[in-house]
Amino acid sequence: MAFLNDNYLKLQAGYLFPEIARRVREFCEANPDAAQRLIRCGIGDVTEPLPPAVIAAMHRAVDELSVRETFRGYGHEQGLESLREKIAQQDYRDRGVDIGAEEIFISEGSKSDCGYILDVLGAQNKIAIPDPVYPVYVDTNVMAGHTGRADEAGRYEGITYLPCRAENGFVPEPPAKPVDIIYLCFPNNPTGAVATLAQLTRWVDYAREHEAILLFDAAYEAYISDAAIPRSIYQIPGALECAVEFRSFSKNGGFTGVRCGFTVMPKNLHARAGDAEKLPLHKLWHRRWSTKANSVSYPVQRGAEAIYSAEGREQVRRLIDHYMGNARILREAAERAGLTVYGGVNAPYIWVETKLGLTSWQMFDKMLQELNVVITPGSGFGSCGEGFFRISAFNSRENVEEAARRLESLA
Numbered sequence: 001m002a003f004l005n006d007n008y009l010k011l012q013a014g015y016l017f018p019e020i021a022r023r024v025r026e027f028c029e030a031n032p033d034a035a036q037r038l039i040r041c042g043i044g045d046v047t048e049p050l051p052p053a054v055i056a057a058m059h060r061a062v063d064e065l066s067v068r069e070t071f072r073g074y075g076h077e078q079g080l081e082s083l084r085e086k087i088a089q090q091d092y093r094d095r096g097v098d099i100g101a102e103e104i105f106i107s108e109g110s111k112s113d114c115g116y117i118l119d120v121l122g123a124q125n126k127i128a129i130p131d132p133v134y135p136v137y138v139d140t141n142v143m144a145g146h147t148g149r150a151d152e153a154g155r156y157e158g159i160t161y162l163p164c165r166a167e168n169g170f171v172p173e174p175p176a177k178p179v180d181i182i183y184l185c186f187p188n189n190p191t192g193a194v195a196t197l198a199q200l201t202r203w204v205d206y207a208r209e210h211e212a213i214l215l216f217d218a219a220y221e222a223y224i225s226d227a228a229i230p231r232s233i234y235q236i237p238g239a240l241e242c243a244v245e246f247r248s249f250s251k252n253g254g255f256t257g258v259r260c261g262f263t264v265m266p267k268n269l270h271a272r273a274g275d276a277e278k279l280p281l282h283k284l285w286h287r288r289w290s291t292k293a294n295s296v297s298y299p300v301q302r303g304a305e306a307i308y309s310a311e312g313r314e315q316v317r318r319l320i321d322h323y324m325g326n327a328r329i330l331r332e333a334a335e336r337a338g339l340t341v342y343g344g345v346n347a348p349y350i351w352v353e354t355k356l357g358l359t360s361w362q363m364f365d366k367m368l369q370e371l372n373v374v375i376t377p378g379s380g381f382g383s384c385g386e387g388f389f390r391i392s393a394f395n396s397r398e399n400v401e402e403a404a405r406r407l408e409s410l411a
């Protein structure tokens, strides 16, 4: 008999989204009329179609593949050179960060990258993860065997949790006990918080002092409108020696179904081998990609490249303005309802305190039953999310305006 990976058995049953689906289904079956007016503000998925520049580029790429003269097979293992060059130039060098195309690795999305990165990091690392958090960071560490079992609160033995609460503006402080790997995500999913230059500088200084590595998830950087807020961890001096950055075309370009993202692995980032020698992680990461993958679909990469054209940038800008307009409407409605509201300014998520001491799930049920609006209970993102809920701004304007009217009736 073959053996399975026991670490998977430590995972908490994928509780959050199946449980939301179950409660919504039961409610709709019992209340067919209310089901008609249900508005889903729980999803973290885009709703608007892809920018026309992306569609046109993907069509052109498919046509190229249809004739011998322009047909392409396997591409560069790190991704299309022209795409990587545009990323390095527009996302980094134009903002004063010295990144080269050889430090960019194109992937099928940053969720995968957040998991793949563990391939090149040692199992003995002490890992720190914010709470509440995007569940991928925790679960991939559990799968890799980096943790013990979970306690009743769902916290795994062996992970250092970094509480994100209203008191610290949902931006965690470096822990007292040294750690080796720290996951950070700004703008944050689920709290919508952003980190200032000073706050990120504390983390970069901490990482350099302890020879730790920051895994910086910048999936929502395009939603930052405040010019003083860093859009990349590399805007902090010294970060090129201690941080990996994950980016995605999912939330800016609308690529959640198309699938494309990238990792920045700076050549100057080192980690220690078992014999204490310091080696560049870039070599291992390159080896990992060339061994386990053959890059990303050609039409998809051409679509991503179109995001960097003048018209592509303009079209993405309009998409983001649409979602951020939604965020403002929802945030103001929640405030008018007398709720305490965070986020929704430089991020498409609004993080709201539940009313009158309700738990996150009680608030979920109340909103479902009384308003027919589906939100995400904060406790599903970690124990520090208890007492909060997340409203997503990814929706049509029509749905958002109706959801806002209903929210206000909570007052």
Ligand SMILES: *Cc1c(COP(=O)(O)O)cnc(C)c1O
Residues within 6 Å of the ligand: 044, 108, 109, 110, 111, 112, 134, 185, 189, 217, 219, 247, 248, 249, 250, 251, 255, 256, 260, 261
């Ligand atoms: C949506 C999201 C991503 C992007 O994932 P993809 O796999 O690129 O679609 C990454 N990190 C966070 C926190 C997200 O919410």
